Amino acid sequence: MMTLYSGTTCPFSQRCRIVLFEKGMDFQIIDVDLFNMPEDIGVMNPYNRVPILVERDLILYESNIINEYIDERFPHPQLMPADPVMRARARLFLYRFEAELFSHVTTLESGNTKAAEKARVLIRENLIQIAPVFVKQKFMLGDEFTMLDVAVAPLLWRLELYQITLPKTAAALLKYAERLFSRQAFIDSMTPSEKAMRK
Ligand SMILES: N[C@@H](CCC(=O)N[C@@H](CS)C(=O)NCC(=O)O)C(=O)O
Known part of the structure; x- marks a missing residue:
């Protein structure tokens, strides 16, 4: 086990x-x-x-x-795409999430108050950039839930905690977040x- x-x-x-x-x-x-x-x-x-x-x-x-x-x-x-090309793309996205989003999440989690405001701004900007994807599709890679959705879900759950407020233009992303939060595995x-x- x-x-x-x-x-x-x-x-x-x-x-x-x-x-x-x-x-x-x-x-x-x-x-x-x-x-x-x-x-x-x-x-x-x-x-x-x-x-x-x-x-x-x-x-x-x-x-x-x-x-x-x-x-x-x-x-x-x-949860990882079966096709090698899509799988490689998924890995690249996972890499970019770490570089552009989760490096700043680490800053917020570390309690470094001096660096926190900049981290919040960068996370916010990056999420606003991703938001339009969800006007056309249900999940990060299309209509299937994948590892990319797993990777980002804990951050979306913590937006309030991290004091990150998204503008109305990112409404599609917030709707996507609710879709993730309603999954049984997420709740469990x-x-x-x-x-x-x-x-
Ligand atoms: N890149 C790592 C990050 C893990 C991480 O930062 N874990 C934190 C808790 S959220 C930790 O264990 N921090 C303890 C420490 O750094 O001393 C991963 O994806 O697993």
């Missing part, structure tokens, strides 16, 4: 929880106190961060790497602290 070491408020851990629930197989989640990291986290992950996935002698860290492994191990429903993935993040 897979074991996920997860932070109860960590957006990266939530990504992995979403995938585990989307797959509907057996797994175990161990809640890790981010403010008092147990020593074994540093032993399993040299960067001393969660999420970490353990399955027998395999230890993985980095949410996107963990999620691709779970997706390959339990192919139904498949949430910890009590995450549920309390939005009214």
